[in-house]
Amino acid sequence: MARIIRVGGSSSSVSWHEALKDLRADDVLMLGPGYYYLPQGITLTDITIKGTGSLPEDTTIYGYISVSEDSRYVTLENLCIDTTTEHNSLSVPVGVDGYLTLRNCFIKGTGTDTAAIAVNGKITLELYSTKIVNGSVSMYDHANFRLEMNDSEIDYFSDKYCALAIEGEGTAIANNSKIHGSINTFAKTNAELDLNNSEVDYVLLHGQTWMNMLNSKVKSASDSCLYLSDDCWSNIMNSTFLGGVYIDKKTRTIIQNSTINRMIVVDEAKVTMNNAVILAHADFQDQAKCDATRVTFTGNMNYEYFLALSGEANMKGHNIVLNPNQANLAVKDEAKFSASVVANDNEQVEVEYNKRPNVYILGVKWTAKKK
Numbered sequence: 001m002a003r004i005i006r007v008g009g010s011s012s013s014v015s016w017h018e019a020l021k022d023l024r025a026d027d028v029l030m031l032g033p034g035y036y037y038l039p040q041g042i043t044l045t046d047i048t049i050k051g052t053g054s055l056p057e058d059t060t061i062y063g064y065i066s067v068s069e070d071s072r073y074v075t076l077e078n079l080c081i082d083t084t085t086e087h088n089s090l091s092v093p094v095g096v097d098g099y100l101t102l103r104n105c106f107i108k109g110t111g112t113d114t115a116a117i118a119v120n121g122k123i124t125l126e127l128y129s130t131k132i133v134n135g136s137v138s139m140y141d142h143a144n145f146r147l148e149m150n151d152s153e154i155d156y157f158s159d160k161y162c163a164l165a166i167e168g169e170g171t172a173i174a175n176n177s178k179i180h181g182s183i184n185t186f187a188k189t190n191a192e193l194d195l196n197n198s199e200v201d202y203v204l205l206h207g208q209t210w211m212n213m214l215n216s217k218v219k220s221a222s223d224s225c226l227y228l229s230d231d232c233w234s235n236i237m238n239s240t241f242l243g244g245v246y247i248d249k250k251t252r253t254i255i256q257n258s259t260i261n262r263m264i265v266v267d268e269a270k271v272t273m274n275n276a277v278i279l280a281h282a283d284f285q286d287q288a289k290c291d292a293t294r295v296t297f298t299g300n301m302n303y304e305y306f307l308a309l310s311g312e313a314n315m316k317g318h319n320i321v322l323n324p325n326q327a328n329l330a331v332k333d334e335a336k337f338s339a340s341v342v343a344n345d346n347e348q349v350e351v352e353y354n355k356r357p358n359v360y361i362l363g364v365k366w367t368a369k370k371k
Contacts, residue, residue: 037062045067092120093121097122107135130149171191171192182201185206193209205229225241227245229247230250241258262280268286285310286310290316350367
């Protein structure tokens, strides 16, 4: 039978340590505002712990928590977990098959490669109105997971470590959330990543990752704020990229109603774009292929070419808009460019090419500038 156990405050029935010694499955610990210490950590089984303060930090647990292998669920609400040692603040070991739910929690990591939340088992990890700082949320290669972030935040910007690391198999969903740092998937990853109405600094995808991005923003101005590689498939809609998008290997990418500062596509990557805007520079190399419909290619003074194709790259454009802004279009080597243009900011476009038959532009005057 479930019990409600009150610890701390005037209504306390037992002390913190007494409560821990007598924990039973389905108990609910109600912790009054204050500081609670777990110097040796604790392993929980089918337990709910709730803080009763106004803020999560009012009820702080100093230590670390692990989910036991036979646990069906662990639920934490309105708490701050602050590990002061080189341990994961929260960990899910191999063998677990259950739920870990955090509501209105504040989780502090150690600022190292030790993850704040580490997942190795089979788990549904739910983060509601929760903030994780100074550490990552990491799904390791043995994990079979479902991560749901709603109105939550991971704040761990680092040159060495990612904020959200996804290996193993599963699905990671971020809704109305912020990730200050990078989202990374890896060679062994076999996962779906869904970003909805969210913000992140970097997204770096490898392995077999299927990404759906909707109404989201990637904020870094670096050359690879979004990096798609290996066998990743991506469907991007109504999103903004303040830096460069780099796509390589055998990736397949659909981009719709989005704005990208600059983009480079290489190897055998294939890109389909609809109603998108490239603000500064687009470059397609090797055997890359692009099918662009109602896409605007714009140049600026930082790049010689606003649009460049080389190697055996192939672009087919349908009702595209060209705004060179004094930059040129280049079609080099064996690359091919075939497009219909509906608008252009110049009377004519200058095209550098190796073979005239490889360039076909309908709807705008263009002049050859052989180089």
